[in-house]
Amino acid sequence: MASTARPPVVPADELKSFSEHLQSSTTILTLLGAGLSASSGLPTFRGAGGLWRTHTAQDLATPWAWARDPGLVWQFYNYRRHMALSVQPNRAHIALANLTHHKPGFLTLSQNVDGLSQRAGHPLDKLKLLHGSLFDVKCSDFWCKYKEQNNFTDPIVPALAIPTDETDITSNEARRTRELDISDTGVDLPEISLRDLPHCPECKHGVLRPGVVWFGEALPADVISTVDNFIQSSPKIDLIMVIGTSASVYPAASYVDTARAKGARVAVVNMDRNDEPASGMMEGDWFFAGDAAQIVPEILKSVIGETPEYSEL
Structure with missing residues (x-):
């Protein structure tokens, strides 16, 4: 009988190279968009x-x-x-919250307003809400x-x-x-x-x-200032993860470019392979196509271990 085994969520060679880089990274940025919430069924x-x-x-x-x-x-x-x-936070929200406990130099910038990252336990000092x-x-x-x-x-x-x-x-x-x-x-x-x-x-x-943030209002000055200070005070940025967003408009696009200028490699997690950052993909970057709720826990596993399902307890 023919095997019906599913292919791995992430190709083994890409998972290995990303995991090695993640393990050695000390300064990490993550940019979140609506695609992450879609994985929760919102x-x-x-x-x-x-x-x-x-x-x-x-x-x-x-x-x-x-x-x-x-x-x-x-x-x-x-x-x-x-x-x-x-709806409930998905395993990607939980994995990112857990990563904050393993990587002190990790900051998440979210374009989402749905509160799912907060409910997953993402520390507020490590989560900056752009909108x-x-x-x-x-x-x-x-x-x-x-x-x-x-x-x-x-x-x-x-x-x-x-x-x-x-x-x-x-x-x-x-x-x-x-x-x-x-x-x-x-x-x-x-x-x-x-x-x-x-x-x-x-x-x-x-x-x-x-x-x-309503149309016609400025993005929160304290949030922008905190993010800018984090970037400027970091001699080097090792990695920026772009999850569930094309990062093609301001200020998202500028953060990808700024991180690159400080040495960061880019990892994109998105359902649509056409949703690349405005500056495109470069040699050494990763594009993981698929459901963030499956991919993010897998690519962070080498640092955080297994990611449980959400529980309110």
């Missing part, structure tokens, strides 16, 4: 035509949308929080500096609760039972007043907003 927040209900992301993810209708904006982000909490997080909140009052990290309460306030029956088509249960698209407008969203939105516990009057 669905897109957009429905047919790129819409959420009848809105584009640009309609809702802006300071002007917030000023116009914070209740609608919070319903959009509460839905995204709810969907992110409906913020759905689960960070901050006061929208100009004079108040209140911020809270890793608020995983779902819903964040009772008024934003998503029903689990068919009265609201954006609920997970309703989508499973009726197979409706999240952009369906058959059921109106409720209007939520300011008094029912989450309020700042510090100043008492400001409304809390999602701690994500």
Whole structure:
């Protein structure tokens, strides 16, 4: 009977050369993108035509949308929080979190806002969120500096609760039972007043907003400064891993190029072989094509050992 053994997740020769380099590396950068979350089964927040209900992301993810209708904006982000909490960190998230305990000079830059790296136990001092997080909140009052990290309460306030029956088509249960698209407008969203939105516990009057970077806002200065200081203070960067992203736009592309200039070899993990960094692949780089949840634990195994499945305990 013919053998049905599956081919290895990573070719043996590539795994060997990468593992040897990883073991000898002391300064490592990792850049994460949406492809890593796709391995957890996180669905897109957009429905047919790129819409959420009848809105584009640009309609809702802006300071002007917030000023116009914070209740609608919070319903959009509460839905995204709810969907992110409906899935679990995958083994790639866990493997990267474990690598921080074996390589002190390891820093992860994430373009994801879904909180999966945090839930996997990735230390916050080793995880820099370029676009913020759905689960960070901050006061929208100009004079108040209140911020809270890793608020995983779902819903964040009772008024934003998503029903689990068919009265609201954006609920997970309703989508499973009726197979409706999240952009369906058959059921109106409720209007939520300011008094029912989450309020700042510090100043008492400001409304809390999602701690994500909206269109028209600058990337967080403290995050960019920390990353720049890490790079500038490192005499040499040994490795940069690019996982689930093409790293073709700023600032991702600049980090790949800067790491290369400091001697780094590049390892890309992506489903699509066409998703290369803007500067392309060079001799000595690695491209591991496939599911990050399978590949990342395999290529880090020589340093961190076996990677378990996620457990909340």
